[in-house]
Amino acid sequence: MVRPRIGVGGVSGVDTLLSGSFIGADAGESKVPAKSFVGLELPPPITYDEKGKRFVLTASDLGSLDIGSSIYYRKIPVGEVVSFALQNDGKGVEIGVFVQAPYDSFVTADTRFWNASGVDMQIGANGLKIDTESLSSILVGGLAFGSPDFAPQAEPAADQAHFQLFADRDTALAPPTGQAQYLQLRFDQAMRGLSVGAPVEFKGVEFGRVTSVKLDYDATRQTFPVVVDAVIYPQRLGPVHRKMLNVFKHAEGDMDGARRLIGTFVEHGLRAQARSGNLITGQMFISLDFYPDAPKVAFDKTADPITIPTLPGSLEQLQEQLQRVVERISKLPLESIANNLDGSLRELRASLKQFNGQTLPDVKVALDEVHQTLRTANSAISEDSPQRERMGETLDELERMSRSLRDLADYLGRHPESLIRGRPKAASATDLEP
């Protein structure tokens, strides 16, 4: 039925305002002659011999798309939405699109489609940034496609190929997330600043996010641990993931293998830590890293989701240490120490004054005297001093005297009678000859 229409793509069928409605027909490709046809209320968006390719997009909902919504490639309209339908199981929508030649060759196996409807507004350090495809796409919605820069595959996609429709450009062009892996982390300290959606990083590479933060009660230890659930996409780590799979020889999606792998990592010191990403807002994120010095923790291989042991955050550790230092300082009896010190200093000062005023002059006098005495003694005992000579003579004299006394005593011992009778007549040497 050809009638006047005002649509997104423009105004059509104006001539029927005058001539009245009529039925249009388009050629098909069937070789079998037919006599009965089904009439369409709306004209088919694509006429039969139009060059191009059809693709099927899968999305969770239709959004603001409609038949006729444009498809942009590098901001150039290259096609439109031709059909949409619920999936058979009702869990999504399949959208048929048509891309005109020659642009259809830009749709390759790596191409991503995303919803270009609405306005994308970002306020950042560079100021306000508004990103939109075209004015009409703001009103009625539109699609865009492109290839990630890293996509190496340039093979044009086949007709009727299936693609996934992403919500926005960034998610569309992001590396494939791969299979999700769920983790559970239990922290003993308060998790203020950790919100749902906070990133999970491994060695600084973001590869997951926090899905929930809950408070738990530990009956045995009587504490309130914070349980943080997180989802990670190991594939986002890039080449590491592939290489790890090769090294540990387990296929992607093998949950037991992944569990064993994480168990090995935990043995080698893999720990989760809540870190402060922004000191001003207190925004936190979860960091996974290896801490070989961390205390050993038994890894629960049966827990589901996988539980990774945690470490207190660096800021918390610092805070604790500071707290301890401050407590210790406040315990010091500073006042009495200061008083004692003051008293001691005063006494020292008094002692020093006394020492300087009285002891030192005395010592000086004593030293002078010692000096004088030593000089005198030196001159007295020098090699050829008269004192020394006299001393030697005196000693000789004394020696002689003691010898005389000894001789006398000897003589008297030999001849006690000589005191009365005088010296006895001695034999001459001549008489003594044997």
Place this chain on the structure above:
Amino acid sequence: MHRLRNLCGAGLLAVLWGCSSTPNNYHTLVPSEPVRDGGQRIQVARVAVPPQVDRPQLVVRQGQSGLAILETEWWGANLVDEFRSALQDQLGGPVGGGKAVLRVDVQRFDTVPGRYASLEAVWRLTRSGEAGLTCRTSLQTAADNSIASLVNAHQANLRKLAEAVRESARQGSCAQPA
């Protein structure tokens, strides 16, 4: 009464006669003729003699083990001083300016009447700034039976000792007396 007084006087005289002593004879080791010496001066610092002979009297040997002290034959000074002064006399007169110092340890000073007088000494000569020189000298001189001959023999021994010391000091090593 008069007789008794005479008797007492005679008795007292007899007692006093008994108290009178025989006179001493003195001997010296220093020879009577002066020594002509132009050599270096050596100071004799210390002399030690065996205690048996270290007396004012002359001591002579009797037989194998006997000693006799001749009570009336004395040295001029005691033996140590006599020895030192005699040696000093031989070695260049009085002290003063002598750089070399001699210490003598007499080990034997035997007087055997009718046979000999012997002297055996170990002596040490030190000069300032040099290592000391320690030597031993044995001397023996024949003598006859008189005291004078024995003392002369000792004088000869001493002279030979002094010569040995002088010779050793000159050549810097122990020299035996001729």
